[in-house]
Amino acid sequence: MRRFIFLIFGLLLSALAHAAIDPYDFDTDAQRERYRHFIEDMRCPKCQNQNLAGSDAPIAQDLRHELHRLLIEGKDDRQIVDYMVSRYGEFILYNPPFDKKTAILWLAPLGFIVIGGAVLAVVIRRRAKLNTVDAPALSPAEQQRINALLNEAPRASGRKLAKNLGKELGQESGEQRS
Amino acid sequence: MQRFKLFIPLIVFAVLAIFFFVVQKQIGSGDYDPQNMPSALLDKPAPTFSLPDVQSGKVVSSDLIKNKIVLINVWATWCPSCYFEHPYLLTLAQQGVVILGVDYKDEPDKAQAWLREKGDPYIAVLDDRAGTLGLDLGVTGAPETYLVDSTGVVRLRYQGPLDERVWKETFQPLLTQLQNAKSGS
Numbered sequence: 136m137r138r139f140i141f142l143i144f145g146l147l148l149s150a151l152a153h154a155a156i157d158p159y160d161f162d163t164d165a166q167r168e169r170y171r172h173f174i175e176d177m178r179c180p181k182c183q184n185q186n187l188a189g190s191d192a193p194i195a196q197d198l199r200h201e202l203h204r205l206l207i208e209g210k211d212d213r214q215i216v217d218y219m220v221s222r223y224g225e226f227i228l229y230n231p232p233f234d235k236k237t238a239i240l241w242l243a244p245l246g247f248i249v250i251g252g253a254v255l256a257v258v259i260r261r262r263a264k265l266n267t268v269d270a271p272a273l274s275p276a277e278q279q280r281i282n283a284l285l286n287e288a289p290r291a292s293g294r295k296l297a298k299n300l301g302k303e304l305g306q307e308s309g310e311q312r313s
Numbered sequence: 314m315q316r317f318k319l320f321i322p323l324i325v326f327a328v329l330a331i332f333f334f335v336v337q338k339q340i341g342s343g344d345y346d347p348q349n350m351p352s353a354l355l356d357k358p359a360p361t362f363s364l365p366d367v368q369s370g371k372v373v374s375s376d377l378i379k380n381k382i383v384l385i386n387v388w389a390t391w392c393p394s395c396y397f398e399h400p401y402l403l404t405l406a407q408q409g410v411v412i413l414g415v416d417y418k419d420e421p422d423k424a425q426a427w428l429r430e431k432g433d434p435y436i437a438v439l440d441d442r443a444g445t446l447g448l449d450l451g452v453t454g455a456p457e458t459y460l461v462d463s464t465g466v467v468r469l470r471y472q473g474p475l476d477e478r479v480w481k482e483t484f485q486p487l488l489t490q491l492q493n494a495k496s497g498s
Contacts, residue, residue, distance in 0.1 A: 180350065180451075180453040181453045181454055183347075183348070193418065193444075194452075194453055194454065197444050197447075197448060198448075201448060220353065221353060222353055222354075222448060222449060222450075222451040223350075223353055223451050223453075224350065224351060224352070224353035224451070226350050226351075
């Protein structure tokens with residue numbers, strides 16, 4: 136039974152594997168690693184929220200084929216990126232270089248952190264102010280009452296208190312019966 | 314002030330609702346298509362090519378469009394929008410627009426049958442069954458149309474089927490300008 140469940144989960148996991156697996160041969164493992172890196176880091180021009188690795192679109196297949204060809208030809212990373220960008224624009228890069236056009240992409244998260252930090256600071260400061268509002272000092276009688284209440288109630292939850300109270304009552308009633 | 318705070322989510326919602334409504338409306342009317350990407354080739358030289366003609370089988374090179382203002386139309390028989398586009402290309406060809414066809418990732422015999430049945434608006438149709446010219450052009454699908462000026466520079470790229478509205482709004486003004494510049498020089 137247990138094995139069966141494992142099998143089912145295994146099958147579920149297999150759906151997470153990348154949809155596109157092309158049988159490409161590479162001369163070295165380093166090339167394979169670079170290929171994997173490129174297809175993970177480049178966007179499919181047709182289905183715009185998928186990378187090349189995850190897309191089954193014909194254009195993604197073509198581009199994977201092209202990447203393989205370029206790698207086998209011994210092109211370096213710079214040349215391959217330039218090749219792709221000259222055809223499909225920087226849009227194809229999931230990790231675009233920092234320039235005027237992409238500045239907002241890179242800087243927006245920082246901006247949000249700054250805004251969030253500012254809001255947090257304001258909230259904290261306000262809370263701190265609320266806590267230090269001077270309440271009128273307690274009169275000796277009030278202070279006494281508070282102390283009495285605090286001493287009376289042990290550090291137990293309400294339910295425990297009720298239980299203890301019930302026990303005491305029960306004991307009392309039992310005593311009465313005997 | 315405390316009261317006002319309660320309304321912040323509602324205000325955010327209203328702003329987003331208006332924003333999405335406008336975007337959706339523009340998509341509906343065809344003014345905005347999130348799939349459309351600026352071409353990396355814009356204002357750059359069009360790629361050179363040397364591919365066989367679908368019909369004659371003779372190799373056609375980039376010399377064919379040298380010193381000409383030309384439309385490069387990427388199409389295929391597997392492309393549904395190309396059916397809608399084809400009649401308008403015939404109209405354009407009749408008006409004297411030079412159109413070079415690129416039969417993108419397609420089977421030549423199907424393309425031949427298509428041209429026989431529907432008419433041939435092209436000065437030549439390149440057989441790009443491997444999609445290499447498509448790749449050089451940065452094509453993401455078919456149909457796509459490029460306007461190349463007489464110096465061989467890509468001036469415009471349009472993704473999707475051409476029709477009269479698109480032609481009048483985007484192609485015609487630029488084409489007239491290019492033609493005037495050419496005859497003036």
